[in-house]
Amino acid sequence: xxxxxxxxxxxxxxxxxxxxxxxxxxxxxxxxxxxxxxxxxxxxxxxxxxxxxxxxxxxxxxxxxxxxxxxxxxxxxxxxxxxxxxxxxxxxxxxxxxxxxxxxxxxxxxxxxxxxxxxxxxxxxxxxxxxxxxxxxxxxxxxxxxxxxxxxxxxxxxxxxxxxxxxxxxxxxxxxxxxxxxxxxxxxxxxxxxxxxxxxxxxxxxxxxxxxxxxxxxxxxxxxxxxxxxxxxxxxxxxxxxxxxxxxxxxxxxxxxxxxxxxxxxxxxxxxxxxxxxxxxxxxxxxxxxxxxxxxxxxxxxxxxxxxxxxxxxxxxxxxxxxxxxxxxxxxxxxxxxxxxxxxxxxxxxxxxxxxxxxxxxxxxxxxxxxxxxxxxxxxxxxxxxxxxxxxxxxxxxxxxxxxxxxxxxxxxxxxxxxxxxxxxxxxxxxxxxxxxxxxxxxxxxxxxxxxxxxxxxxxxxxxxxxxxxxxxxxxxxxxxxxxxxxxxxxxxxxxxxxxxxxxxxxxxxxxxxxxxxxxxxxxxxxxxxxxxxxxxxxxxxxxxxxxxxxxxxxxxxxxxxxxxxxxxxxxxxxxxxxxxxxxxxxxxxxxxxxxxxxxxxxxxxxxxxxxxxxxxxxxxxxxxxxxxxxxxxxxxxxxxxxxxxxxxxxxxxxxxxxxxxxxxxxxxxxxxxxxxxxxxxxxxxxxxxxxxxxxxxxxxxxxxxxxxxxxxxxxxxxxxxxxxxxxxxxxxxxxxxxxxxxxxxxxxxxxxxxxxxxxxxxxxxxxxxxxxxxxxxxxxxxxxxxxxxxxxxxxxxxxxxxxxxxxxxxxxxxxxxxxxxxxxxxxxxxxxxxxxxxxxxxxxxxxxxxxxxxxxxxxxxxxxxxxxxxxxxxxxxxxxxxxxxxxxxxxxxxxxxxxxxxxxxxxxxxxxxxxxxxxxxxxxxxxxxxxxxxxxxxxxxxxx
Numbered sequence: 020x021x022x023x024x025x026x027x028x029x030x031x032x033x034x035x036x037x038x039x040x041x042x043x044x045x046x047x048x049x050x051x052x053x054x055x056x057x058x059x060x061x062x063x064x065x066x067x068x069x070x071x072x073x074x075x076x077x078x079x080x081x082x083x084x085x086x087x088x089x090x091x092x093x094x095x096x097x098x099x100x101x102x103x104x105x106x107x108x109x110x111x112x113x114x115x116x117x118x119x120x121x122x123x124x125x126x127x128x129x130x131x132x133x134x135x136x137x138x139x140x141x142x143x144x145x146x147x148x149x150x151x152x153x154x155x156x157x158x159x160x161x162x163x164x165x166x167x168x169x170x171x172x173x174x175x176x177x178x179x180x181x182x183x184x185x186x187x188x189x190x191x192x193x194x195x196x197x198x199x200x201x202x203x204x205x206x207x208x209x210x211x212x213x214x215x216x217x218x219x220x221x222x223x224x225x226x227x228x229x230x231x232x233x234x235x236x237x238x239x240x241x242x243x244x245x246x247x248x249x250x251x252x253x254x255x256x257x258x259x260x261x262x263x264x265x266x267x268x269x270x271x272x273x274x275x276x277x278x279x280x281x282x283x284x285x286x287x288x289x290x291x292x293x294x295x296x297x298x299x300x301x302x303x304x305x306x307x308x309x310x311x312x313x314x315x316x317x318x319x320x321x322x323x324x325x326x327x328x329x330x331x332x333x334x335x336x337x338x339x340x341x342x343x344x345x346x347x348x349x350x351x352x353x354x355x356x357x358x359x360x361x362x363x364x365x366x367x368x369x370x371x372x373x374x375x376x377x378x379x380x381x382x383x384x385x386x387x388x389x390x391x392x393x394x395x396x397x398x399x400x401x402x403x404x405x406x407x408x409x410x411x412x413x414x415x416x417x418x419x420x421x422x423x424x425x426x427x428x429x430x431x432x433x434x435x436x437x438x439x440x441x442x443x444x445x446x447x448x449x450x451x452x453x454x455x456x457x458x459x460x461x462x463x464x465x466x467x468x469x470x471x472x473x474x475x476x477x478x479x480x481x482x483x484x485x486x487x488x489x490x491x492x493x494x495x496x497x498x499x500x501x502x503x504x505x506x507x508x509x510x511x512x513x514x515x516x517x518x519x520x521x522x523x524x525x526x527x528x529x530x531x532x533x534x535x536x537x538x539x540x541x542x543x544x545x546x547x548x549x550x551x552x553x554x555x556x557x558x559x560x561x562x563x564x565x566x567x568x569x570x571x572x573x574x575x576x577x578x579x580x581x582x583x584x585x586x587x588x589x590x591x592x593x594x595x596x597x598x599x600x601x602x603x604x605x606x607x608x609x610x611x612x613x614x615x616x617x618x619x620x621x622x623x624x625x626x627x628x629x630x631x632x633x634x635x636x637x638x639x640x641x642x643x644x645x646x647x648x649x650x651x652x653x654x655x656x657x658x659x660x661x662x663x664x665x666x667x668x669x670x671x672x673x674x675x676x677x678x679x680x681x682x683x684x685x686x687x688x689x690x691x692x693x694x695x696x697x698x699x700x701x702x703x704x705x706x707x708x709x710x711x712x713x714x715x716x717x718x719x720x721x722x723x724x725x726x727x728x729x730x731x732x733x734x735x736x737x738x739x740x741x742x743x744x745x746x747x748x749x750x751x752x753x754x755x756x757x758x759x760x761x762x763x764x765x766x767x768x769x770x771x772x773x774x775x776x777x778x779x780x781x782x783x784x785x786x787x788x789x790x791x792x793x794x795x796x797x798x799x800x801x802x803x804x805x806x807x808x809x810x811x812x813x814x815x816x817x818x819x820x821x822x823x824x825x826x827x828x829x830x831x832x833x834x835x836x837x838x839x840x841x842x843x844x845x846x847x848x849x850x851x852x853x854x855x856x857x858x859x860x861x862x863x864x865x866x867x868x869x870x871x872x873x874x875x876x877x878x879x880x881x882x883x884x885x886x887x888x889x890x891x892x893x894x895x896x897x898x899x900x901x902x903x904x905x906x907x908x909x910x911x912x913x914x915x916x917x918x919x920x921x922x923x924x925x926x927x928x929x930x931x932x933x934x935x936x937x938x939x940x941x942x943x944x945x946x947x948x949x950x951x952x953x954x955x956x957x958x959x960x961x962x963x964x
Contacts, residue, residue, distance in 0.1 A: 022937065023450025024929050030162070030391040034066050035059040037160055037167040038112065044156075046175040046220050048141055050122050051131060052079075055157045058114045058167075065106040072154035072161035073099040073119070074130070080118040081158075099158045117158045126847050126886055128339050130155025135336045137222030138246055140178040145219040145335055145350065149343055150392055150454035153213035163388055164497045166210040174201045175220040181243060183219040185211060185346045187328045208326050209346060210495050212388045217345035219333060222246055226254035230262050231293070232269060232324060233286050233316035235309065240265070241331040245353050253357040257370075259737060260358070261332065264375035265325065266290055267409055272379075273322025274487035277480050286315050291736070323382040323490075332356055332374070336813070339455065339849050339889040342373040344380035351377065354814045354850060361814040364745045364781040368422075371413065371738065376406040387493045392454045396446045396523075397503055400466035401486065404474070407467065414742040417631040417677045424606045424632055425681060426464055428639070430688035430701075431861050432896065434464040435611070439527055440899025441941020442934055447500065447523040453930040455889045461526075468609035469522050475562040475607055476581060477511040485510035518560035525553045528610040529561060531582065531603075535614075537596050544576070544594050548587045558585045561608035567597035572627030579607065599624040601633035612636075618644070625664060631678050638668070642685045642708070649704040650694045657711035665708075666716035669723050669754060680749030685709070696903040698864035702827060709760035717761075720754045727751035744779075752785040759789040767795040774801065780818065788822045802834070810843035817854045820844075824858035831865055832875045846882070852890040856883055860894040867897060867904070867912050877915045881922045884931050891931050898935075901942035909945035910952055917949065920958035932958070 041056040059069075074097035081090040081101060089102045099117075107113055123144050124132045129152040134143045146152060154161040171184040177200040182192065186206030194200050223243035231237040242257050270276075270283045289312050296304040327347045334353035342351045354362070355370050362370070383405070384398040411419035427435050437443060437460055444456070446466045451457055474482040489498065489506040500523065504515050534547045544567060550558055559582075566577040576591050599620045602612045624637035645661050668674060669683055685708060687701035694700060713720060727750045734740050755773065758766050770793065774786035787805055790798050802823075809819035823834060835855065838844055845851055856879050859865070865872045876897075883891045901912050916935045925932040936958055939946055950956060 022933065023448075024452040024933070025392070026450040027391070027393055030393070033160060033162060033164055034064070035061055035069065035160075037165040039168050039170075040157075040159070041170050042157065043172040044174070044218060046144065046173060050120050051144075051156075053117075053119050053121060053157045055117045055119070055159075056114050057117070057159065058112065059160075060112045061107050061109050063109050065108050066103065067106040068100055068102045069115070071099040071101065071115075071158040072151070073097060073158040074151070074154045075121070076155070076158065077120040078117070078158075079120065080116070082116045083113060084116070086113060097154060119157060121156050128337060128849060128887070128889075131218070132337075134221065135245065137178060137180075140222060141176045141220075143219075143221030145221065145333070146217055147335075147338060147340075147343060147350070148214045148216050148345075149340070150214050150395075153216050156216070156218070159213055161213050163212045163214065163391055163394075166212050166388060166495070166497065168210055169204075169206040169216070171204045171206070171218070172201060173203075173218065173220065174199055178222075179220045180222045181219065181225065183217065183243075183331070183333065183348055185215070185217055185348060187347075206346065209386055211346050211385065212497075215344065215346045215385055217348040217350070219348070223334065224254075226258060228258045228262065229297075230265055230325075230330075232266075233290065233312040233321075235313065236324065238325055238327060239329045241329060242356060243331060243333045244356060245334050245336065253359055256737060257332075257357040260371060261374050261378070262294075263413075263738065264371075264378050264409065265330070267412060268323055268375065268379055268382075268405070269321050270319075271322070271408070271412065272405060272483075273320060274484050275320045275480075276322065276483050279319045282315055282319055286312060286319075289315070323379075325381060330378070332377075337848050337850070339887070340458070341369065342377045344377045344384060346381070346385050349377040349380075352850060354817055358741075359814045361780050361812050361818070363784055363818050364748060364779075366814070366818070367741065367745070368410070368414070372406050372410055375409045376402055379405050382490055386495060387490050388497050390497045390499050392451065392457060393447050394498070394500060395454070395457045396462050396466040397498070397500055399462050400446075400470045401503075403463055403467040404470045407471075413738040414745075415677065418679050418681075418742070418746060420605060421631055421635060421678050421681060423464075424635065425684055426460075427468075427606065427609070428686065428688075430686050430695075431863075432460070434460040435528060435609075437461075437896060437899060438465060440896070441901070441938045442896065442899055443526045445524050445526045452933045453888065453892075456892065456930055456934075458889075459893075465528075465609060468606075469519075472522075472561050472608055473507055473515060473518075475564070475579065476513060476515075477507065481511050482507070521553050521555070521557050521559050522561075525555050525557070527554055529553075529559045529582075529608065530611050530613060531563065531608075532613040533600075533602065535600060539596065542593050542595070544591045544597065546589045546591075546600075548582060548589065550582060550585060552585065558583065559610075561610070564604040564607035566601040566604060566630070566633075567591070567594060568599050568601055568624070568628065569595070570598040570623065570627075572629055574601075574629060577604070582608075599628070599637075601628050601630050603636070604630045604633055606632050622660070622664065625668070631682075634674075635678075635682055638664070638682070639684075639686070643689050645708055646685075646687075646701065646704045647689045647691055647694065649707055650689065650691075650697075650700055657708050659715065661708070662712045662715045665712045665757070666719050669750065670719055675727075675750045676743075676746065679746035680751070680753035683753045692903065696863075696900045697905060699868050702864050706760050709757045710762075713757045713759075713761045717758065720758055724751050724754040724758075727754070745781075748779060748781050752782065755785060756789060759793065762793050767793060767797075770795065771797065771801070774805075780815070784818055784822055787819075788826060791823065791826050792828055806838065806841070810841065813850075816843060817850050820851060820854035821858045824855050825862050827862075827864065831859075831862075832871045835859060835875065846886055849887055849890055852883060852887055853893070857890060857894050860897040863897055867915075868908055870911070873911055873915050877918050880915070880919050884919070884923060884928055888928060888930050892934050895931070895934050895938060898938040898942075901938065902944045906948075909942070910949045913939060913942060913945040913949045914953070917953075917956050917958070920956070925958075 037059050039058040043054040045052040078092050087104050092099045121131055129147050131144055131146050134145045136142045151161050153159055173182050175182050177198050182202040184204040186204040189203035189205045192200050192202045224246050225243050227239055227241045229237055230240045240261055289308055293308040331348050333350050334356045335350045336353045351373055358367055379402050383401050389397050427433055430436055485507040489503055504519050508515055529550045532549045536545045561582055562579055563582050564579040567575040569575055575597055576594050580589055621637045621641050628634040649655055685705055687705040727747045770786045770790050773782055777783040790801050809815040866876045901909055916939050920935050923932045
């Protein structure tokens, strides 16, 4: 029985080399006529036929000059087969001409689809080709190795303000008929994989600025926003953030980013001086700065430089993805393309990240492209690694790394917990049903951690050299995982092939158990390490960084070792006895460490460790101990010592400035499997801890809250200032959340005050969420008021939906049904699906552990499956641990999936069907109990291949 629709063997070598595509699109409201001239060259063997991908197209004409051909279209298989008689000889170039019609969709967010309307005009139409959307536009070889150049001509309604495709404009836009105009593009510098093709016709507010490199080369940056969507300041700020990303990639990536660091920092400073002189019209200062920059940049080896004349970011209102690179035309979710006043702090940080991420794909993904969907991880993981470095540059290394660690450890949707779930797949899985199956936390979090581990073992400087070699060697080509590994091995002299074989092909992660010992006579410290084996029975290789620290938190010794065997021993001679151990510093490997020191040691480490991750993991361990104690004895009181620690950490100005309020994250989680998936009990234990801290330290928390609310003066730059403000808001709102756990009238007044007076969206959303979960008498009035206000703005609306869907209140299903029936809610909008349905699905204490929550979730999944497969598949992550839930919940939770499977045609919805099957197959106890009670589950017994 096939578990997947596609396997690696389905992606063979093409029989021809695609050279060029000359495309003409005649775009109308309900259809587009496409004329294509596909030029290809046979390889060392003749070809008698060529199978082109062609999905849901009307085939009008197929021809090939100089060749006698026949063609047949299998619409169900989405294949157009062209037969040559006689066969095309080896090493022969030919051009295949087709004329076809494609039609835009209102809900299939692949190929050509509607994305809103022009004010008083035609509908906006854009494309999404990742991974196989191009075949919905034109017959093609829709394969990542079919890289070629393009010329594109688009005819469309002259009412569109923008007609867009890849490449540089081949001249001005011109009229061809009354009401219709044409724009031509040439993408001839960088051969492009089909999934990177973009076409868009729409109405946008275009914001632009010149970008100038230190050596004087320049091109145009553009942001195309939805009409009337932004006041004056956000576009200017958004362009500045984009310009910073482009310049940062040039100065701080490439083969030598850590060499001449002071020179690079001085160039960075002078760029801002130059741009200020430009804006001020100060010609003298501009000339002097340009001369200084030219001299300085000539002394360094910079990184990637853009090759086009225009780089655009285009707002897309509806998409399965937050951003998608398209060679010169990056699409970004409209709600995340600018720093809108209604955007929350996490949305702001996402905006900063997505801009540099999609831009860096011009080099890593576009110029160098993976060979098949199984290499999507390679395109994305290296890009996320660079994105993380950029984020740390502006937000601080400690803050940025801690943010990633929290994403790893999050018990609701964190990568570590999902990586052990029933639906988890390896970085390079055995197979998949849809390429979107590969767009998960494994690809975007675990895979970058694998890249980071390689960097740790190589060293930053050597890693940069290896990455530059990879980009140079495979520029304008396709590369495999083995190609990337070989480049890293060649530069470092280390062996990574065995390490990659386990990390990339097996799921889950290592658990490293450590046992320290100290010989005072010999002054020798020994750390015995033992790791569990992978699901395939193999040990993993990874870097393990640790330190011995004294009672003041100073390092006595620090080591980074390569763990390779099941058992290792590390010996450090001539050292004093440590007061505590700082283990897995910086989260040096993707996994967990098992070490149970005395509580006194953990309290010392939480207060003193020089490594922010070590300090947090000590705090997290103490919080876990407290949670477990309360779960085992629900009548127990919260430890005053732990409550004092929480208040003391929040009052630590230096810690809060470095790490932000996120440091005080207390997860509703414990490692003990008896309680690990008892979601209501975990939530209640956490709330009890917060209430105890709030009751014991109310005055301290209020003082810190008021202190953090004071605005700071401007500093080094816009992003740097925003980063400081975000950290302070985190601190303030952490205090507020702790106080709110007491659910007292005076706290209700504090919450209402922040809700009504907040200047920042995050402050307002935080207060609203806490009011919704409280017993405040005005909670329903505030809910109605905030719902009406948020519905007027798509940015605010998406945030509102997510807060409500993730809340813990007895009337949540009733509230969600009321929101669904609102004219403001659109089930076709992917962003709204993720915010409302995706967030509720992961709210397991409500969605899985209550009868009405399960009934509602079942309805949602069945309805959503027919609208958006990707959103539905991601919501299924909620079912990752059915067998680990309390026995009383297993049968009814399994029943939700059984009902979903019964409602689906596996041929029409393979990704959802097979994912739901995998979750049930991963829960044998629940399945046995369900079948004993309700009979056999047909979907688990049939062959769905």
